[in-house]
Amino acid sequence: xxxxxxxxxxxxxxxxxxxxxxxxxxxxxxxxxxxxxxxxxxxxxxxxxxxxxxxxxxxxxxxxxxxxxxxxxxxxxxxxxxxxxxxxxxxxxxxxxxxxxxxxxxxxxxxxxxxxxxxxxxxxxxxxxxxxxxxxxxxxxxxxxxxxxxxxxxxxxxxxxxxxxxxxxxxxxxxxxxxxxxxxxxxxxxxxxxxxxxxxxxxxxxxxxxxxxxxxxxxxxxxxxxxxxxxxxxxxxxxxxxxxxxxxxxxxxxxxxxxxxxxxxxxxxxxxxxxxxxxxxxxxxxxxxxxxxxxx
Amino acid sequence: xxxxxxxxxxxxxxxxxxxxxxxxxxxxxxxxxxxxxxxxxxxxxxxxxxxxxxxxxxxxxxxxxxxxxxxxxxxxxxxxxxxxxxxxxxxxxxxxxxxxxxxxxxxxxxxxxxxxxxxxxxxxxxxxxxxxxxxxxxxxxxxxxxxxxxxxxxxxxxxxxxxxxxxxxxxxxxxxxxxxxxxxxxxxxxxxxxxxxxxxxxxxxxxxxxxxxxxxxxxxxxxxxxxxxxxxxxxxxxxxxxxxxxxxxxxxxxxxxxxxxxxxxxxxxxxxxxxxxxxxxxxxxxxxxxxxxxxxxxxxxxxxxxxxxxxxxxxxxxxxxxxxxxxxxxxxxxxxxxxxxxxxxxxxxxxxxxxxxxxxxxxxxxxxxxxxxxxxxxxxxxxxxxxxxxxxxxxxxxxxxxxxxxxxxxxxx
Numbered sequence: 001x002x003x004x005x006x007x008x009x010x011x012x013x014x015x016x017x018x019x020x021x022x023x024x025x026x027x028x029x030x031x032x033x034x035x036x037x038x039x040x041x042x043x044x045x046x047x048x049x050x051x052x053x054x055x056x057x058x059x060x061x062x063x064x065x066x067x068x069x070x071x072x073x074x075x076x077x078x079x080x081x082x083x084x085x086x087x088x089x090x091x092x093x094x095x096x097x098x099x100x101x102x103x104x105x106x107x108x109x110x111x112x113x114x115x116x117x118x119x120x121x122x123x124x125x126x127x128x129x130x131x132x133x134x135x136x137x138x139x140x141x142x143x144x145x146x147x148x149x150x151x152x153x154x155x156x157x158x159x160x161x162x163x164x165x166x167x168x169x170x171x172x173x174x175x176x177x178x179x180x181x182x183x184x185x186x187x188x189x190x191x192x193x194x195x196x197x198x199x200x201x202x203x204x205x206x207x208x209x210x211x212x213x214x215x216x217x218x219x220x221x222x223x224x225x226x227x228x229x230x231x232x233x234x235x236x237x238x239x240x241x242x243x244x245x246x247x248x249x250x251x252x253x254x255x256x257x258x259x260x261x262x263x264x265x266x267x268x269x270x271x272x273x274x275x276x277x278x279x280x281x282x283x284x285x286x287x288x289x290x291x292x293x294x295x296x
Numbered sequence: 297x298x299x300x301x302x303x304x305x306x307x308x309x310x311x312x313x314x315x316x317x318x319x320x321x322x323x324x325x326x327x328x329x330x331x332x333x334x335x336x337x338x339x340x341x342x343x344x345x346x347x348x349x350x351x352x353x354x355x356x357x358x359x360x361x362x363x364x365x366x367x368x369x370x371x372x373x374x375x376x377x378x379x380x381x382x383x384x385x386x387x388x389x390x391x392x393x394x395x396x397x398x399x400x401x402x403x404x405x406x407x408x409x410x411x412x413x414x415x416x417x418x419x420x421x422x423x424x425x426x427x428x429x430x431x432x433x434x435x436x437x438x439x440x441x442x443x444x445x446x447x448x449x450x451x452x453x454x455x456x457x458x459x460x461x462x463x464x465x466x467x468x469x470x471x472x473x474x475x476x477x478x479x480x481x482x483x484x485x486x487x488x489x490x491x492x493x494x495x496x497x498x499x500x501x502x503x504x505x506x507x508x509x510x511x512x513x514x515x516x517x518x519x520x521x522x523x524x525x526x527x528x529x530x531x532x533x534x535x536x537x538x539x540x541x542x543x544x545x546x547x548x549x550x551x552x553x554x555x556x557x558x559x560x561x562x563x564x565x566x567x568x569x570x571x572x573x574x575x576x577x578x579x580x581x582x583x584x585x586x587x588x589x590x591x592x593x594x595x596x597x598x599x600x601x602x603x604x605x606x607x608x609x610x611x612x613x614x615x616x617x618x619x620x621x622x623x624x625x626x627x628x629x630x631x632x633x634x635x636x637x638x639x640x641x642x643x644x645x646x647x648x649x650x651x652x653x654x655x656x657x658x659x660x661x662x663x664x665x666x667x668x669x670x671x672x673x674x675x676x677x678x679x680x681x682x683x684x685x686x687x688x689x690x691x692x693x694x695x696x697x698x699x700x701x702x703x704x705x706x707x708x709x
Contacts, residue, residue, distance in 0.1 A: 002525075003521065003522070003525060006517075006518065006521050007518060010515065010517055010518055014515065106348070109350075109352060110352070113352070113353035113356075113612060114353030114354060114357075114537075114564055114566075114612040114613060115353075115564070115566040115612055116537065116538050116541065116564060116566050116567055116570055117566070117569075118569055118570040118571060124570075124571035125545060125548075125549055125571045125572075125574075126549065127546070127549040127550055134521060134524075134550045134551075135517070136515075136517055136546065136549065139517075205514055206514075208545060208549075208571055209515055209516065209517050209542045209545055209546040209549075210514045210515060210538065210542055211538055211541040211542060211545065211567055211570035211571065211572045212538075212570045214538050215350070216511075216512060216514075216536075216538070217514070219512055220512075220514070223512075251518055254509070254510075254513065254518060254519075255518050255522070257507075257508055268510050268513070269510045269512060
């Protein structure tokens with residue numbers, strides 16, 4: 001029972017972080033119909049900024065700086081590179097983001113090297129006991145704060161002008177433009193938001209019990225891509241469900257690896273993709289994705 | 297006039313032919329001029345590293361440490377009256393790139409001082425064997441023993457773990473009947489080490505509770521909690537340094553006051569700046585077939601000083617520095633025994649003549665006479681100390697437990 005609760009809460013915590021990353025994929029996709037493969041490097045860049053500045057300006061200020069830095073990076077990529085390509089060529093844009101990811105990751109890998117950079121978070125090293133259940137404090141913080149962040153994002157999309165413009169441009173891009181919606185602003189806002197969400201998730205991933213930021217921290221973003229696809233690449237709610245499914249599955253498979261060894265070792269690394277394939281066979285647009293309608 | 301010019305040309309051709317024949321006869325006699333990578337003044341050795349891929353940091357450290365040793369060797373007069381020179385190529389941890397780099401550099405080098413990466417070694421083994429070359433490896437996997445073309449330096453992962461468990465029993469930290477957790481990476485390192493822990497557990501009356509992890513796992517709380525539930529009295533870890541730090545920190549935070557014994561690759565100097573530092577200092581020790589860069593002995597102090605003067609700050613992987621330095625000195629020793637026959641087969645033959653290679657303080661005696669056996673069964677327990685260079689110090693001398701001596705390594709791979 002105790003182990004079950006620990007596994008569930010650890011899975012939910014990891015799943016919420018995947019959900020944040022997946023939301024970044026979804027927001028950019030909704031605004032530009034492009035899959036952002038540079039998301040992993042946004043995450044790594046942001047947490048690297050936090051780790052580098054935290055010893056000098058304190059954790060809270062470093063987090064603020066990291067969020068601003070990643071948001072600015074998202075904006076710069078969109079303004080300087082992607083906006084120069086025809087927005088209807090989604091494949092070209094996606095390939096361009098792969099190039100951005102390769103260049104940024106190579107630069108950050110060179111800078112970080114083999115080092116592990118501590119974030120200096122105040123919850124580092126703390127665990128909480130609920131009876132016989134023992135969990136890192138960071139797990140509880142993630143379970144409390146990430147839903148608040150997601151609710152805040154939903155409120156922004158529902159109640160602000162940018163959110164309305166974004167929803168309008170998704171429904172009918174040309175109609176929205178004719179109605180005065182500035183598509184460039186919608187797109188820029190999406191890239192900034194994606195960068196911020198990536199860093200928020202990265203802070204969770206590099207927090208205790210992880211000792212800090214390493215080059216491998218960025219690979220979590222790749223694991224969150226199946227989460228976005230499972231939920232439906234254009235569904236915000238789907239990204240959250242997809243993230244939770246992947247997170248809980250990953251922790252559970254790791255826990256019961258011996259019992260599942262007949263399926264081969266290393267199942268935890270591929271379980272996200274196995275689930276993704278199964279769901280796509282059942283629902284090609286993901287669990288909550290909009291179905292493509294085409295007339296012959 | 298015409299006739300004399302013809303005779304002159306014929307004479308010149310004859311002289312040229314004789315000269316060429318003379319040269320080639322001389323070359324065959326000397327036996328060295330034709331060997332790739334060997335000139336009258338230089339012996340060139342290849343280094344195939346990951347300098348741009350996932351292990352680029354390790355690759356750079358190995359290269360830097362090799363250069364420290366090459367500088368020392370050349371300053372002392374070189375080998376076989378020649379200077380050593382390294383020819384380095386980056387493979388980015390990509391076997392295809394490694395094969396291309398090998399093909400390009402192979403005519404330029406006598407042998408390979410160091411090759412990093414199991415997939416790379418697997419891709420190159422047949423070529424190295426076909427050309428009768430000798431290659432040093434950055435690995436401690438006993439599965440690579442048994443091939444005279446490959447050098448695995450020091451105690452292998454399985455033997456390190458056997459010595460470690462034996463040491464914990466002798467220290468009174470473990471008793472017969474106790475459970476020991478073993479968190480290990482899938483693949484060569486983890487499974488090789490697990491083989492050792494299972495052997496030692498069988499002999500010492502311990503029970504191993506295994507927890508396999510993936511290299512990308514960041515939160516090991518679940519694994520540590522499982523070991524806590526199993527009431528283990530010690531934890532053996534074979535993982536990335538980041539994961540080992542996570543294990544130590546979570547175990548301490550969860551109130552597990554048990555020793556944590558890490559394999560040779562489980563520590564990075566920068567971990568001492570993280571929140572895991574107190575847990576590592578208090579509970580973590582590392583088993584290694586190599587000495588510590590921060591140890592209090594003349595050889596370690598000399599190497600640390602050379603590193604500091606050339607590269608400034610402490611390396612992330614200090615064991616990588618000691619290993620690459622020792623490998624370079626060993627290769628020079630092998631070359632020194634093949635001065636009369638500086639060819640690839642000559643170097644290969646000289647390998648088995650090295651039966652007592654020592655670097656006191658950094659490496660226990662190494663015997664390479666039998667490629668199927670580890671060159672040493674001795675290991676050393678290292679502890680974490682922020683106050684010493686690179687954060688790791690020796691907690692005693694090198695030793696080989698009776699169990700490690702008795703253990704049979706897996707048959708040649």
